[in-house]
Amino acid sequence: MRNKFPGTCYRCGKTVEKQAGNFERYKGGWRVIHAECVLEQRAEKEAAKRQISDEGMEKVWKWLTN
Numbered sequence: 001m002r003n004k005f006p007g008t009c010y011r012c013g014k015t016v017e018k019q020a021g022n023f024e025r026y027k028g029g030w031r032v033i034h035a036e037c038v039l040e041q042r043a044e045k046e047a048a049k050r051q052i053s054d055e056g057m058e059k060v061w062k063w064l065t066n
Contacts, residue, residue, distance in 0.1 A: 007032035011041060 003023040009016045009032060016032045023032045033041075 003032045005032075009034045009037055011037040 001023060002019050003016060003021050004018065006018050007016050007021075007023075007030075008014070009021065010026075011033050014034070016034050021032050021034045022038055023030050
């Protein structure tokens with residue numbers, strides 16, 4: 001959900017202006033993140049998933065060919 005109040009982005013540390021990012025519940029409080037940082041974070045997570053998947057397939061291939 002869009003942030004109603006400004007805050008500090010937990011990903012990049014810069015100020016997130018009102019309505020310029022998202023907020024989420026975290027450890028009994030609230031934290032905000034830039035909309036751009038959310039997209040970058042998602043892309044990094046997807047890349048990590050692909051890398052893990054690729055590494056797993058390499059292990060299976062080596063096991064099958066030995």
